Amino acid sequence: MTKRRKYDDQLLIMAIPFCLLALAISYVPIAGWALSLFRYKPGLDILKGQVGEFVGFHWFAFLLRDSNIPGVLINTLSISFFSLFGSVVSVIFALLLTEVRSKWYKRFIQTTTTLPNFISWIIIYSVAFSLFSNEGVINTIIAALGGAGKVRILDNARVTWTFMSLMNIWKGAGWGAIIYLATIAGIDQELYEAARIDGANRLKLALHITWPGISETFLVLMLLSVSNILRTGMDQYLMFWNGAVASKITVLDYYTYQIAMKSQSFNYSYATAVGMLKSIVSVALLFTVNAIAKKVRGNSLV
């Protein structure tokens, strides 16, 4: 064996560029949180040290008094909460799919139902607009059947939470089922054989072998979704937002965008404060959930 040093610094030199890239793209923006302590206005040159008047925790106090925040939080939590039912749909879907005897049909259904996951919200909005607008298919069919009046969905605040959650479920349920299908495929086949010999029918097999086999995965994914409850993302709401549903569709992520770029005030500092609190709460939730998972099943999620 050739004698060699423990470390080879050539490796370190090659790794540095990637670290710098990660630093510049992901860590440097975190330093931007400092703006929440100032009264920054767009146009000020940060590089020249122009960040506006120092206001301390003004924006955090402001947030507590902001009368929009309760409504925005309720919207965020409601849509996230109803979207959680997507996990249930995924499990049921996976259970039904494993019972299919024809391999071809199974594959066909699985492939087609994952498609919406790979489509951007712009396309989904375009699709939804074609179906649900006043001139869309749904209203065309209603009119053709002689129905009076139009079904209003896109601009009807009363159905917004349900509609947004259903869109989330439509987009994600098929994809969500994949992980359960894979878990089911990993269940020991001998368990099924043994139960069959004991005379168990398919319902019993599903309830006593398949479900226990995936229940842990279900719990873990559920916990992860709970920790992501504030992180609805913005794409969907940027597309579906309109004045008629504003009071029900403005979620935290959209609100950040609104106060920074859509209102007259261009309040970058306040938007930074809101975004920062959201990130911190989300990470805290993730660690809490992780700690719970560790206790429950002995190993961590992340």
Next chain:
Amino acid sequence: MFARRKKLYSGSLIFDTVNIVILFAFFVITIYPFYYIFIYSISIPAEANRGNVVFLPAGFTLQNYVQVFRLKGIARATFISAARSVIGTLITLFCCSFAAYLVTKERLRFRKLIYRFLVITMYLEAGLIPWYLTMQLYGFSDNFLLYIIPSAVQAYFVILFKVYFESIPASLEESAEIDGAGYMTRFWKIVIPTSIPILATVAIFSLVNQWNTWYDNYFLVRSESLMTLQLKLKSFLDQVNYLVQMLKSGQTNIDPNRILTPTAVRMTVTMVITFPILLVYPILQRYFVKGIMMGAIKG
């Protein structure tokens, strides 16, 4: 005994049938919207405008597609979207795989620290404004680099590569090392050729992400010449709302029988954006599945 078995069998048959029907309903709910847009895009716009496209196209024409590509900016936007998808994916593949390769090396000083430093980026979320200002600071506004540089190193992909590389027998590389091959040579000649499945997985993830991403374009790119196809569709959607409104209030004299209706434009552009995904994803869906399973196991 015989009767009982028969009963069991028939119950099973009912279940199988119901099950197939339920799953078929899932299929219809997922696919019909796309089918609808497709048949609308090949219908004669004036016919389709009367609202008789539901299950079958009204007439048949490919003119919509020809016309749409003549619209200002569509061909260019398609090119930009394709360019960011391909170039961005190549950069992501190289950066994530090479960074992952380096952190599998025991002789890398601060190995654990570097790996953690890269992985933690997964949980860092600065928020819209800090992100926006930072990108501006780097000169990425109205710059093609915005599409391909920030996505270069992604924690999730680094994890996937690292897990895969660790499963490659060390003996493969050792023989090359004895022959005096450097890290780069070994990476290209040995590690990459044995990692085709994971490269394909990440490539597909990245291609689809790149093709679908539009918020960077939306917030930071004003220049028409750098507009992606997604944002082009968004602007058409916004314009269509506007046009529909105008038509309703009768303040304009747009000929309803003109070749291309706003709706036909929207449907056709939606199809143009969806096609590449439709083409690429069923073939490579198995890679996705492998990918998320690996991520789930090691995560």
